[in-house]
Amino acid sequence: MKSLTITEIEQFLKSVEPEFDLRVPIRLHDGTRSLGGLNEGPLSLMGGKIPLKPTSVFFPQTERVFTRESDGEIKMEKPGEKPILVVGYTAEDADCLEFIDKFFSENFRDDLYFQKRDGSVIMVVSGKCGPDGGFLKIAGGKCDLELICDGERFIAQAYTEKGRQLEKKMKASKEVGDIDSLKKMSDELPDDDLKTIQKASELILAEKVPDAFWVEIGDRCIACTSCNYACPTCTCFEVYDRVHDGTTVRERMWDSCQLDGFMREASGHNPMGTEDIRTRRRIHHKLAADVTRWGHLTCYLCGRCDDACPTNIGIKSVSRMIVERYSQANEK
Amino acid sequence: MAVETKTEKDKDSASLYRPVFCRIVRISDLTPTEKLFRIEMPEGRDLNQKPGQFVQVSILGLGEAPISVSSSPTRRGYFELGVRNAGALTNALHQLKVGDEVGIRGPFGTFFDVEKFKGKDMLLISGGCGLAPMRSLIQYCEDRRGEFGKTFVIYGAKAPADVLYKDELEIWQGSDIFETHVTVDNIPQGTCYDGHVGLITTLIPPLEIEPEKSIAVVVGPPVMYRFVIMELKKKGIREEQIVVSLERYMKCGVGKCGHCTIEHLYCCLDGPVFWFNEISNLRGAI
Numbered sequence: 001m002k003s004l005t006i007t008e009i010e011q012f013l014k015s016v017e018p019e020f021d022l023r024v025p026i027r028l029h030d031g032t033r034s035l036g037g038l039n040e041g042p043l044s045l046m047g048g049k050i051p052l053k054p055t056s057v058f059f060p061q062t063e064r065v066f067t068r069e070s071d072g073e074i075k076m077e078k079p080g081e082k083p084i085l086v087v088g089y090t091a092e093d094a095d096c097l098e099f100i101d102k103f104f105s106e107n108f109r110d111d112l113y114f115q116k117r118d119g120s121v122i123m124v125v126s127g128k129c130g131p132d133g134g135f136l137k138i139a140g141g142k143c144d145l146e147l148i149c150d151g152e153r154f155i156a157q158a159y160t161e162k163g164r165q166l167e168k169k170m171k172a173s174k175e176v177g178d179i180d181s182l183k184k185m186s187d188e189l190p191d192d193d194l195k196t197i198q199k200a201s202e203l204i205l206a207e208k209v210p211d212a213f214w215v216e217i218g219d220r221c222i223a224c225t226s227c228n229y230a231c232p233t234c235t236c237f238e239v240y241d242r243v244h245d246g247t248t249v250r251e252r253m254w255d256s257c258q259l260d261g262f263m264r265e266a267s268g269h270n271p272m273g274t275e276d277i278r279t280r281r282r283i284h285h286k287l288a289a290d291v292t293r294w295g296h297l298t299c300y301l302c303g304r305c306d307d308a309c310p311t312n313i314g315i316k317s318v319s320r321m322i323v324e325r326y327s328q329a330n331e332k
Numbered sequence: 333m334a335v336e337t338k339t340e341k342d343k344d345s346a347s348l349y350r351p352v353f354c355r356i357v358r359i360s361d362l363t364p365t366e367k368l369f370r371i372e373m374p375e376g377r378d379l380n381q382k383p384g385q386f387v388q389v390s391i392l393g394l395g396e397a398p399i400s401v402s403s404s405p406t407r408r409g410y411f412e413l414g415v416r417n418a419g420a421l422t423n424a425l426h427q428l429k430v431g432d433e434v435g436i437r438g439p440f441g442t443f444f445d446v447e448k449f450k451g452k453d454m455l456l457i458s459g460g461c462g463l464a465p466m467r468s469l470i471q472y473c474e475d476r477r478g479e480f481g482k483t484f485v486i487y488g489a490k491a492p493a494d495v496l497y498k499d500e501l502e503i504w505q506g507s508d509i510f511e512t513h514v515t516v517d518n519i520p521q522g523t524c525y526d527g528h529v530g531l532i533t534t535l536i537p538p539l540e541i542e543p544e545k546s547i548a549v550v551v552g553p554p555v556m557y558r559f560v561i562m563e564l565k566k567k568g569i570r571e572e573q574i575v576v577s578l579e580r581y582m583k584c585g586v587g588k589c590g591h592c593t594i595e596h597l598y599c600c601l602d603g604p605v606f607w608f609n610e611i612s613n614l615r616g617a618i
């Protein structure tokens with residue numbers, strides 16, 4: 001069992017830099033954390049989830065679909081030269097990635113997504129390195145390798161062949177670590193939020209949440225779209241063409257179901273024409289529609305929409321309200 | 333409705349999002365705002381669509397729009413699109429000439445499951461632009477006569493000038509394969525027209541049908557569905573005997589962009605063709 005210091009992890013990352021396109025947690029000039037290359041800012045493994053939508057590594061905010069030069073040939077985007085190595089997903093982020101892998105492969109395989117995702121390596125960071133000394137859930141799988149912090153060092157746990165190959169390249173000054181007690185701490189983390197969204201999901205599916213509730217919540221939404229743009233399982237996109245000097249570029253860009261222009265019928269009618277319908281859609285999609293479609297919730301409680309929403313109507317807050325107001329009525 | 337997964341096929345093709353450039357070989361005017369485009373795939377390939385499916389039409393620089401294939405797969409070597417000049421892309425399409433190329437992706441979506449319709453009496457009911465996708469099924473019934481029972485073609489348009497496929501409607505009216513009824517909602521002053529006037533719902537009560545062996549296929553603007561389906565139910569046709577085709581503006585056509593969802597369903601993937609009982613309880617479906 002390898003137990004590495006932050007410096008040793010940084011040395012390891014430098015050693016694999018020639019082989020991989022690195023996306024590691026870094027601290028930006030303004031003090032916020034993001035995913036980037038080692039040259040873009042100091043490595044920042046402590047502090048928990050990265051505020052940015054972590055799945056943007058494979059599904060970026062904007063990406064090119066193809067280019068057509070004036071010679072008429074369509075050139076699809078080429079995959080990057082090196083496979084992507086991500087460090088710094090949380091266990092919840094790894095759950096989200098597992099779902100969107102399924103989403104982008106089912107029925108039609110989205111080659112734009114998989115040309116980044118195929119061959120990539122995911123390293124989750126967990127344990128005693130959360131914000132304000134908090135404990136981050138241990139993934140225990142769903143990634144190639146996990147770096148579990150015991151408060152001082154990071155214990156490397158490989159789950160896949162790719163992970164094991166990389167683990168071999170890690171030079172650790174210590175070969176022991178107490179993983180069992182860390183796993184126990186992880187198992188004992190409270191699951192109140194999960195219970196809340198599960199209950200909210202049941203209530204929505206049982207039609208116990210009246211339309212008036214969505215009107216009230218919808219009234220609070222200012223359609224800033226932060227919730228969608230931060231959510232690792234939000235996958236909606238817009239497609240548009242740009243023409244410049246005879247070259248046409250088709251791109252896709254994240255879209256938000258909270259915007260009025262999101263949906264149209266050919267007649268011009270908007271089936272999601274009011275704020276309450278759009279707000280219901282945002283919550284209903286993850287807690288009800290996807291349960292029907294995929295058999296499970298598609299919110300993994302990463303916490304980003306609650307952090308991002310300026311009017312405090314992220315999925316956890318809304319779920320809490322639903323449970324407080326409508327579960328008793330349900331039990332009557 | 334049935335859907336074929338394209339996963340295996342996609343592995344060979346370059347990209348899900350790459351349009352194939354196809355040549356326009358014939359353009360005809362259907363109405364002052366609608367044109368019919370006959371299009372050929374490269375190297376004489378067939379589109380291999382099923383009746384009721386759609387394609388994503390690209391005009392580079394303007395983007396893509398979903399358009400139903402308006403011709404039956406039984407007519408090989410080409411496919412046809414009936415297009416209303418409704419906005420930026422369709423307007424540009426209307427400016428194209430024979431010999432020009434358009435980008436095509438697809439065919440996509442579910443289809444009228446003709447295997448399940450075999451031996452049934454068919455009520456093919458369409459309103460307005462809905463005749464565009466319906467025509468693929470009408471032509472299919474025409475070419476595979478004998479596979480289906482008594483077949484009714486019921487069509488309603490706003491006014492005589494809006495009637496699509498006038499020449500073909502005349503042929504279907506004269507044919508012994510179909511019992512065809514056409515109506516218009518109203519006749520603007522000064523228009524010469526001697527056909528039936530009234531809402532499409534008025535055409536349904538007089539039909540002599542055997543409800544238990546019938547399938548009704550309904551395609552039209554959202555307002556039409558509720559009233560037509562009410563009339564069909566009065567005739568003894570049950571929800572599970574009714575097929576509808578729904579639409580939402582589609583950006584990808586392959587279940588990824590999220591613009592076409594109806595609760596847990598994707599109109600581009602699980603639709604556009606649905607059995608009515610699959611969607612009748614879904615909020616916002618019609």
Ligand SMILES: Cc1cc2nc3c(=O)[nH]c(=O)nc-3n(C[C@H](O)[C@H](O)[C@H](O)COP(=O)(O)OP(=O)(O)OC[C@H]3O[C@@H](n4cnc5c(N)ncnc54)[C@H](O)[C@@H]3O)c2cc1C
Nearest residue numbers: 266397398399400414415416418419420421422464579580
């Ligand atoms: C499955 C399916 C099949 C279809 N089949 C056919 C067919 O066979 N024939 C046919 O003619 N059409 C068909 N359509 C409809 C066609 O795709 C639309 O009319 C499409 O919008 C045309 O694209 P456009 O760029 O020309 O028009 P757009 O520029 O998109 O404009 C269409 C209309 O919508 C309005 N509009 C567009 N975007 C916005 C916005 N963001 N906010 C407010 N208003 C907006 C425009 O003002 C205009 O009135 C089909 C649609 C679907 C989903």
Ligand code: SF4
Nearest residue numbers: 231299300302303305
């Ligand atoms: S907590 Fe919010 S942002 Fe995170 S997965 Fe759930 S819905 Fe998405």
Ligand code: SF4
Nearest residue numbers: 221222224225227309
């Ligand atoms: S973050 Fe909050 S206010 Fe902004 S669009 Fe989402 S729900 Fe509305």
Ligand code: FES
Nearest residue numbers: 582585589590600
């Ligand atoms: S059109 Fe993109 S999901 Fe249906």
